[in-house]
Amino acid sequence: MKISATVPKIRVVLVDDSEVVRMGLRALLSADRSIEIVGESGSVADGVVTCERTKPDVVLLDIRLPDGTGFDACRSILQRSPATRVLILTSVADGTLVDDAIRAGAHGYLLKEIDGRALVQAIHDIAAGKSILDPAVTARVMEFMKSGGAVADVLATLSPQERRVLAQIAEGCTNKEVAAKLNLSEKTVKNYLSTVFDKLHVSRRAEAAVIYAQQKK
Numbered sequence: 001m002k003i004s005a006t007v008p009k010i011r012v013v014l015v016d017d018s019e020v021v022r023m024g025l026r027a028l029l030s031a032d033r034s035i036e037i038v039g040e041s042g043s044v045a046d047g048v049v050t051c052e053r054t055k056p057d058v059v060l061l062d063i064r065l066p067d068g069t070g071f072d073a074c075r076s077i078l079q080r081s082p083a084t085r086v087l088i089l090t091s092v093a094d095g096t097l098v099d100d101a102i103r104a105g106a107h108g109y110l111l112k113e114i115d116g117r118a119l120v121q122a123i124h125d126i127a128a129g130k131s132i133l134d135p136a137v138t139a140r141v142m143e144f145m146k147s148g149g150a151v152a153d154v155l156a157t158l159s160p161q162e163r164r165v166l167a168q169i170a171e172g173c174t175n176k177e178v179a180a181k182l183n184l185s186e187k188t189v190k191n192y193l194s195t196v197f198d199k200l201h202v203s204r205r206a207e208a209a210v211i212y213a214q215q216k217k
Helices: 019-030 044-054 070-080 095-104 116-127 135-148 151-155 160-170 175-182 186-200 205-215
Strands: 010-015 035-041 058-061 085-090 108-111
Touching: 010 019, 010 044, 010 116, 019 035, 019 116, 035 044, 044 058, 044 070, 058 070, 058 116, 070 085, 070 095, 085 095, 085 116, 095 108, 095 205, 108 116, 160 175, 160 186, 160 205, 175 186, 186 205
Parallel strands: 010 035, 010 058, 058 085, 085 108
Antiparallel strands: none
């Protein structure tokens, strides 16, 4: 990928308990002139400190770490560096974990089997403000929509307020954040989400977010 000398590089921190994985990611990403690796760590505690010190644009974060989970790290990193974007990079394809990632504030969830070019593009997309979800979750929701009708038809069953709540969830907001943005109580947001899930025939935030994202394409 070509990059002008005047365009700032995307500053990335790697957090993974495997030194081999970190070495591989560093070698892969350092070969791209648009990306700069500004730090790496193998634990939650060190990852949080590294991100607080370097203020990266994007963090590549594994779920399984020796002193906690990537979700713990995600919450702490975003609390200290809210402008940082978090991309979960894991070997585990599980809808529940995608859900946990969204609740923790992560902006993306990808599997380590992704090829190098796609990973570089994902980093650019995350840095640009986009959200990326595990393809396995997307495939599941797409299968539902094939049997249940077009996205517009599915979302047409939502009220304007339910759509506003769903839009915030699709951006990765927690119930508390949605409540603050829409001037609602957390209990009201939870009730809205329950209704949205029923209408969309899904059980997880990630699945609902995929349906909303497809509508915007």
